[in-house]
Amino acid sequence: QVQLVESGGGLVQAGGSLRLSCASSGRTFSSYGMGWFRQAPGKEREFVAAIRWSGSRTYYADSVKGRFTISRDNAKITVYLQMSSLKPDDTAVYYCAAGVPTMYHRDYDYWGQGTQVTVSS
DSSP: OOOEEEEOOEEEETTOOEEEEEEESOOOTTOOEEEEEEEOTTSOOEEEEEEESSSSOEEEOTTTTTTEEEEEETTTTEEEEEEOSOOGGGOEEEEEEEESOSSOGGGEEEEOOOEEEEEEO
């Protein structure tokens, strides 16, 4: 079993930056990467970014390209999401997940509890 814990959420003004962390208790052979999703009130869960444990391939939603950066620390089994130029529309609960790093939530096997990000104007 794998447990994921997100941290780093909070309140930030529009245009500001925030870095989220996702620490994992371990890996499984069926988990090839990590992803970040977000969900705002009244909206469906939305893909944000993903990264493979091996190699340097990354994937981003069009809405965050150029503003968000996903990275990893294999030794710490931790994934990060650096968010810059934040907008009020970025306000959501952010979740990290482990599995096959695609844009589809069904491809992930393990999920964190989520961390709230609020961007004010």
